[in-house]
Amino acid sequence: MRHLLDTKTLSREDALQILDVAEDMGDTQRREVKKLPTLRGKTVVNLFFEDSTRTRISFEAAAKRLSADVINFSAKGSSVSKGESLQDTAQTLQAMAADAVVIRHSASGAPRTLATSGWISAGVVNAGDGTHEHPTQALLDAFTMRKRRYGADSRGRDLEGLRVTIVGDILHSRVARSNVWLLHTLGAQVTLVAPPTLIPQDVTAWPARVGYDLDEAIADAPDALMMLRIQAERMNASYFPTEREYSRCWGLDPERFAALPRSTMVMHPGPMNRGLEICAEAADSPRSTVLDQVTNGVSVRMAALYLLLAGERPAPVDHDSDAK
Numbered sequence: 001m002r003h004l005l006d007t008k009t010l011s012r013e014d015a016l017q018i019l020d021v022a023e024d025m026g027d028t029q030r031r032e033v034k035k036l037p038t039l040r041g042k043t044v045v046n047l048f049f050e051d052s053t054r055t056r057i058s059f060e061a062a063a064k065r066l067s068a069d070v071i072n073f074s075a076k077g078s079s080v081s082k083g084e085s086l087q088d089t090a091q092t093l094q095a096m097a098a099d100a101v102v103i104r105h106s107a108s109g110a111p112r113t114l115a116t117s118g119w120i121s122a123g124v125v126n127a128g129d130g131t132h133e134h135p136t137q138a139l140l141d142a143f144t145m146r147k148r149r150y151g152a153d154s155r156g157r158d159l160e161g162l163r164v165t166i167v168g169d170i171l172h173s174r175v176a177r178s179n180v181w182l183l184h185t186l187g188a189q190v191t192l193v194a195p196p197t198l199i200p201q202d203v204t205a206w207p208a209r210v211g212y213d214l215d216e217a218i219a220d221a222p223d224a225l226m227m228l229r230i231q232a233e234r235m236n237a238s239y240f241p242t243e244r245e246y247s248r249c250w251g252l253d254p255e256r257f258a259a260l261p262r263s264t265m266v267m268h269p270g271p272m273n274r275g276l277e278i279c280a281e282a283a284d285s286p287r288s289t290v291l292d293q294v295t296n297g298v299s300v301r302m303a304a305l306y307l308l309l310a311g312e313r314p315a316p317v318d319h320d321s322d323a324k
């Protein structure tokens with residue numbers, strides 16, 4: 001794998017390889033092997049033009065656990081605020097011999113531009129671009145669903161037949177787009193539920209069903225219910241329902257949470273607007289995977305960096321020899 005830019009073009013084979021390597025990485029973390037030497041001498045640059053907590057920190061943790069050197073760059077406080085272009089920023093990184101660049105950018109397509117422009121020779125990982133895609137988020141979500149479904153027996157498995165409902169601001173959500181493509185590739189059935197004004201026009205080309213009624217979706221007893229953040233910062237108030245209306249019609253409130261089957265996983269990529277799209281009872285319940293998603297994000301990002309920079313699946317962890 002040379003770059004990880006989206007899930008729309010990610011093959012089933014590559015997706016399963018990332019998930020399986022992430023299982024291996026998770027095993028090393030559970031065994032409290034704090035660091036693996038595999039990326040010693042490599043440099044990973046985290047290039048964040050938009051705010052992030054989970055993604056930036058987990059890419060940094062992932063790279064450090066693989067013994068790579070990490071350079072963190074955020075647009076705030078950099079020469080980007082003086083008008084420096086993406087090309088000049090990228091060429092500066094090239095001069096610093098970056099081996100991988102993890103980029104988050106407000107412009108959809110910025111990671112692909114970086115990967116294909118010839119400005120840099122590094123592998124590029126998309127950490128979220130505009131309203132386009134957030135592939136490592138979808139991979140960690142799929143990893144989390146697979147783990148809840150199959151436990152220690154997850155390796156090599158896809159998500160055939162899993163019924164996943166994604167609720168909320170689909171229009172602005174790169175997480176929704178990446179999840180729809182990846183879940184489809186892995187055999188899951190996806191339903192999107194949102195106010196009509198927050199469904200993108202091209203949704204008819206997506207491999208997903210569309211609905212507008214959250215109560216109907218809950219009565220359908222999905223295996224996973226993924227609540228999305230309302231992205232007020234990308235929204236024009238004229239097409240957004242009021243917060244009160246949104247919460248009443250599309251929020252996972254205590255009554256709706258009580259109506260969900262006990263087997264349904266409650267997911268959220270974070271950051272959450274508690275009380276708007278999800279209530280505390282749901283977010284903090286044992287059925288919530290919110291913190292598992294964060295933990296699994298480190299394993300999945302270790303796997304992505306490993307496959308980009310080392311190129312092949314590492315040897316399986318030998319638990320027996322470790323115990324001797």
Ligand code: CP
Nearest residue numbers: 052053054055269270
């Ligand atoms: N889920 C996610 O991308 O969170 P951050 O914006 O905090 O990275």
